[in-house]
Amino acid sequence: MDVALEGDGLDPRRMPRHVACVMDGNGRWATKRGLPRTEGHRAGEEALLDATKGAVELGLEWFTVYAFSTENWRRPHEEVRFLLGVIADDLLTRRRDELHGLGVRIRFAGRRDWRVPKWILRRMDETVELTRHNKGTTLTVAFNYGGRAEIVDAARALVASGIPAAKVDERALRRHFYLPDMPDPDLFIRTSGEYRISNFLLWEIAYSELVFLDVLWPDFRREHLRQAVREYQRRERRFGRTGEQRDQEGLPS
Ligand code: IPE
Ligand code: IPE
Ligand code: MG
Numbered sequence: 001m002d003v004a005l006e007g008d009g010l011d012p013r014r015m016p017r018h019v020a021c022v023m024d025g026n027g028r029w030a031t032k033r034g035l036p037r038t039e040g041h042r043a044g045e046e047a048l049l050d051a052t053k054g055a056v057e058l059g060l061e062w063f064t065v066y067a068f069s070t071e072n073w074r075r076p077h078e079e080v081r082f083l084l085g086v087i088a089d090d091l092l093t094r095r096r097d098e099l100h101g102l103g104v105r106i107r108f109a110g111r112r113d114w115r116v117p118k119w120i121l122r123r124m125d126e127t128v129e130l131t132r133h134n135k136g137t138t139l140t141v142a143f144n145y146g147g148r149a150e151i152v153d154a155a156r157a158l159v160a161s162g163i164p165a166a167k168v169d170e171r172a173l174r175r176h177f178y179l180p181d182m183p184d185p186d187l188f189i190r191t192s193g194e195y196r197i198s199n200f201l202l203w204e205i206a207y208s209e210l211v212f213l214d215v216l217w218p219d220f221r222r223e224h225l226r227q228a229v230r231e232y233q234r235r236e237r238r239f240g241r242t243g244e245q246r247d248q249e250g251l252p253s
Helices: 026-032 037-058 077-094 096-101 118-131 147-160 170-174 222-234 243-249
Strands: 018-022 062-069 105-109 138-145 187-190 209-212
Touching: 018 222, 026 037, 037 062, 037 077, 037 096, 037 222, 062 077, 077 096, 077 118, 077 138, 096 105, 096 118, 105 118, 138 147, 147 170, 187 222, 209 222
Parallel strands: 018 062, 018 187, 062 138, 105 138, 187 209
Antiparallel strands: none
């Protein structure tokens, strides 16, 4: 029994294995303070560090965050440049050793297309390499990620593999996702009071529990992560079965 978890009202036997989070609300956080939107992104990086430490404390195996979507290229050029800088300089340079020290394995999910500067791809690869053998939480940063793009990319790879149509099933398609070994999220969190998915992990969240929090991402701290996990533990997951079957068969919670 984990006393630290129980003291916080968390059931150590019902922890989610994988938590995914849409980090939203940076712009509004800054605007509310009369600051440029970019300051919200800078503050959001601090929130990500604290949330990741929270994930490590909770012993989460997988923590996945949405950092930049395939649609975010539509933002003003200056904001896009700043966002790429925050990810590359702060997360991939300044924070990476600290996360490495915490045993975090860092990975990326998304399209490696011409829009992503080569030097950022290089730094991502170095970070993945540096933390490859870590045994703690896997932090997956969804960058230039779109759920539809992922499914399209997987379909392309599947066709290219020459598989006969009759052999195409969910498992075969999944093998071509960006990170085939990543389990589906048990818990999906979105901050900032918006109730939408915005093209994040469309396939993978088929049976995730969705939790929407009002907090703007730069104000997010590990306590909010715990709050979302507590909410998750109050839910009954059924995976299509009845509640009674669930009790009898002891389905994963
Ligand atoms: C989330 O905050 C960060 C990214 C999308 C990269 P936003 O920048 O979307 O903040 P709001 O939603 O405009 O407040
Ligand atoms: C989703 O947030 C993308 C990330 C958090 C990276 P957005 O702020 O881009 O989503 P919409 O445009 O409000 O749906
Ligand atoms: Mg937003």
